[in-house]
Amino acid sequence: MHFDQYAPKNRPTRIWGTYHLPSSPMDKTYNLTAGEEIELVEDGPNLVIQGKESYKPKTKELHLKKIDNFSYLRSLIASMYKAGYNEIIIYTQIQPPLQEINKVINTFTGLELVEQTEKKIRIKAFLHSDETEIEHLIIKLFQTNNTFLKEIEMNWEKTDLNNAQTLVRFNIRKMRDHCLRMIHIRNFGKEKSYEYYDVVTQLEKVAAEQLELLEEIIKTKPKEKKYVAKLIINFEALYKAYLKKEEQFSNTIWNEQRIYLQEFNLKKKLKEGNTLIPILVYFLSKRFLHIASRIVSLSS
DSSP states (O other): OOOGGGSOSOOOEEEEEEOOOOSOHHHHHTTOOTTOEEEEEEETTEEEEEOOOOOOOOEEEEEESOOOOHHHHHHHHHHHHHTTOSEEEEEESSOOOHHHHHHHHTTSTTEEEEEEOSSEEEEEEOOOOOHHHHHHHHHHHHHHHHHHHHHHHHHGGGSOHHHHHHIIIIIIHHHHHHHHHHHHHHTTTGGGHHHHHHHHHHHHHHHHHHHHHHHHHHHHOOSOOHHHHHHHHHHHHHHHHHHHOOHHHHHHHHHHHHHHHHTOOHHHHHTTOSOSHHHHHHHHHHHHHHHHHHHHHHHO
């Protein structure tokens, strides 16, 4: 099924121009200088002038005695990466293995190790994205999760677990961090920036929980696929609502997700077999409802 038909039809049109007015109080107020390149946005009957980016490169320094927990190191770098830092300098008393440092850095889009001495590691971000790419990344996260669910239903306990683990722990995590960084830097969505940020965060969690579901399917080899089939239907509805971003439709999808969760008799389903699948499906459905509520906010 293709959902392109649900994409918003009347997005603002961006027109690049050049600002030629002499220096004035308005220039200083809006962070503009004479001859500065600006963006003109045609939004319905209005023509909106957007000045240059107010974002400035930032550097963060870390002081660690030693680096021996690389999962912890990734979490530290991720927090600074998503916060928009362009340069991260790590001072350490013991030089860590270069191979392990590169493994961590390669889990981020646009990060490069530019300097390593005995007690210093310098990492820089070479990443330039526009707002269009942010939207594409969010859509890709929806599509990847949707494809993952369908792969589970189609191949069931024969689904390639190694490929699924790589998809979730490397590809999807990398997309999430890239997208969150750009949402923060660009203030994407303006007053609804938090809603976009949360949707991206929840989509990564959906993927992680789908991986848990797959691991349980491979372990217990249940014959019944009805739970996953319903998850696919519900997730496709979320995806459709995100693309469309129409208030009434989003409210309808949110209500359908809410009713499904209310009618999900977890105790009864647990008695049907010795498997954790109903529990995992229940919590995935709660995650879907959370995303649906964010889409309602984006559509209002």
